[in-house]
Amino acid sequence: MQSPTETRHEDRLEASRLNLGCGQDQISDFHNVDISSDVQPDEVVDLQQTPWPWPDDSFSHTLASHVLEHLDPVPWDEICRVLAPGGTLVIVYPIGNTRFEDPTHQQFWNWNTAAAISGERKHAHAHVSNLSLVTRDFGWNVTGRLWRAYTRYRLAVGGPGAWMGQVPGLFGEVTATYEYRP
Numbered sequence: 685m686q687s688p689t690e691t692r693h694e695d696r697l698e699a700s701r702l703n704l705g706c707g708q709d710q711i712s713d714f715h716n717v718d719i720s721s722d723v724q725p726d727e728v729v730d731l732q733q734t735p736w737p738w739p740d741d742s743f744s745h746t747l748a749s750h751v752l753e754h755l756d757p758v759p760w761d762e763i764c765r766v767l768a769p770g771g772t773l774v775i776v777y778p779i780g781n782t783r784f785e786d787p788t789h790q791q792f793w794n795w796n797t798a799a800a801i802s803g804e805r806k807h808a809h810a811h812v813s814n815l816s817l818v819t820r821d822f823g824w825n826v827t828g829r830l831w832r833a834y835t836r837y838r839l840a841v842g843g844p845g846a847w848m849g850q851v852p853g854l855f856g857e858v859t860a861t862y863e864y865r866p
């Protein structure tokens with residue numbers, strides 16, 4: 685049975701959601717942070733400066749949409765440190781050829797990277813041991829015949845292929861959800 689103190693702690697965590705690199709995409713009930721004061725985030729934070737200004741276990745949920753690919757190194761230790769045990773991390777990152785167009789991109793990931801981050805797909809240097817991949821999916825903006833061909837391809841191989849990174853102008857994004865298990 686929980687003590688009143690534990691209940692209040694859980695309630696606080698439930699309300700504590702972090703939106704990293706929010707840009708204009710600020711979400712109510714999230715703590716929206718960005719390096720740019722122009723977008724008027726809840727807090728101006730340079731995620732490349734560690735340690736981050738929040739205590740351990742501060743958040744039950746962290747969203748990092750189109751921001752981690754701008755960081756080098758990616759501050760995985762801080763991402764894990766501020767997540768409460770059992771908390772979730774959702775990352776969204778670009779795949780396809782357009783990921784190479786933004787000169788501020790530092791990371792160039794593909795479909796497999798989501799699994800490599802958490803070690804489901806083996807890469808010696810990419811494993812964040814406290815993150816467990818729960819789901820991953822993707823979306824992208826092509827239409828017509830190419831979309832139908834791609835859908836058939838996806839059904840055949842069970843995921844986006846490396847070829848999509850070679851097609852000029854194609855944009856896609858992966859959304860991956862992890863659970864933090866320290």
Ligand SMILES: C[S@@+](CC[C@H](N)C(=O)[O-])C[C@H]1O[C@@H](n2cnc3c(N)ncnc32)[C@H](O)[C@@H]1O
Binds near residue numbers: 709755
């Ligand atoms: C492509 S935008 C993504 C905005 C929003 N999350 C979305 O999904 O549309 C990348 C954002 O990351 C922010 N950003 C880049 N480097 C950062 C850093 N070192 N610390 C904090 N924010 C950063 C940028 O200012 C920008 O608002």
